[in-house]
Amino acid sequence: MKNVVRAKDVAKEAGVTAATVSYVLNEKSTVTISEDTQKRVWKAVKKLGYVPNQAAKTLSSSRGTGLGKSNLIGVVIPQTEPGKKFMFSNPFYGEFLSALEYGARLEGFHLLVSGVNADQSYIEIAKNRSLDGIIILGMYPSDEIQEYKKSGIPSVMVDCYCDHDHYFHSVRTDDRYGGYLATEYLIKNGHDRIAFVSGEVKEIGVNYMRYLGYKDALEEYGIPFDEKLCIHGYISYEFGIKAAEQLSKNSMGVTAVFATADIVAVGMVKGFRKEKVRVPQDISIIGFDDIYDSIICDPSITTIRQNVEAKGAAVADLIVSAAQSIDYPKKEIIIPIEIIERESVRKL
Missing domain, CATH: 1.10.287 (Helix Hairpins)
Structure with a gap:
């Protein structure tokens, strides 16, 4: 090729x-x-x-779908949590989309970002807009997957675990290992009553994988799993405040928290402060993502870093390559993770 x-x-x-x-x-x-x-x-x-992209699109009909004429890449953000207008209250998406947009723009493509409700289909939108490619964030198993396959439009799944036959290109983090690393870090700092605070835990999703990693670490270190220490809600700053208030009223002996997103961890710092609970003196917190807010928070958040900018750039490179060549080989890219030590975890 x-x-x-x-x-x-x-x-x-x-x-x-x-x-x-x-x-x-x-x-x-x-x-x-x-x-x-x-x-x-x-x-x-x-x-x-x-050959500059627009000219190439004019000269080439090799894709055979009749769709690739717009220089538009669709970005689908399924609304997985009811009642949410959109997910941009989580800075993760802003950082990710910024890197994605820049990478796509350098190659002559532009983004069309859409939220999709659980009962909506994106495929008709994609066909009507003649999209050259589709990027799907955080999708759960559904009949919609088959529709994406039938469309013939090159697609990249981001942070998805539902593509069992590896039909789509994929970019993600090893979320289960990240959950394990976060929990192990707390254990190694002397904590054995560790709360798990996350958005909705659905099977075959990011939160679920981090939940499994949390349980893996507890099991490896001989710490009994306690379902009462798991607090589920939605990924937002406001939920972090509520979760901290809940733990403050009934700590159940918890000395540390693994929050599955930094924006939740930042909210928990605020919530604990309102309840006169000090971080990390009274309770430790570790997050996930390494967004900018985790740096400027006081105290700054110890976290599992996934390079969000690198993830966005990798997705841009992959979707552009797939859009320009229907024969582009399938790829699965795993973004590395690491622990970033800051101020929110105390050693017991």
Whole structure:
């Protein structure tokens, strides 16, 4: 299979950034590019045989679906938690979409972001907009999966565990291992009454995988699992406050909390402070994601870092490659995780 030449390949050949290549090819009048740089870019374009995306779409009908004419990538965020207008109250999505949009834009694509209710189908929207590709975040098993397969539109699943036959491209974190790492870290710091605070735990979902990791660590270290220490709600700052207030009124001997998202952990710090419970002196907290809010929180949040920016960039690269070549081989990308130690965990 012939490799697709991308803008980043031209940038590497010319010794410039992908953004500079985009500016030169699109003749941006608002950006000043030296004549020498422009010559290097056009020389690289000619040498590599690069065809700017819009022209390639016009010249090629190899996909055979009649859909790839818009330079639009759809981003689907299923509304998995009832009553939520959208998920952008969680900064994770802003950081992820920022990196995704930038990577797609450099290749001449634009995003169409949509929330989809549980009883809605996205496929008709995708067909009507002639989308070149679809990115699906956090999807649970449903009949909708078969509709995506039938559509023939290149798709990338992000943080999904329902693609059992590996039909789609995939980018995710090892959430079960992340849940294990977070819980083990607390155990190694002397804690054995550890609360698990998360959004709704559905089978084959991110929260469920982190829940399994939590249980794995408890079992490995011989600590009995106690269902009463698991508090489920929704992923938000407000829920974090409520969960902290609940634990403050009935601590059940808890000395540490694993919150499955940093935004929940930040809310818990606020909730505990309202109840005169100090973090980490009275109770320790570890989060997950490493969003910016976890850094500026007081105390700053010890967390499991998944590189959200790298995840967004990886998804952009994957969907653009898939949109430009129907024969692009299926890929599963696992974003590495690590513990970031800050101020919210006390050693007993």
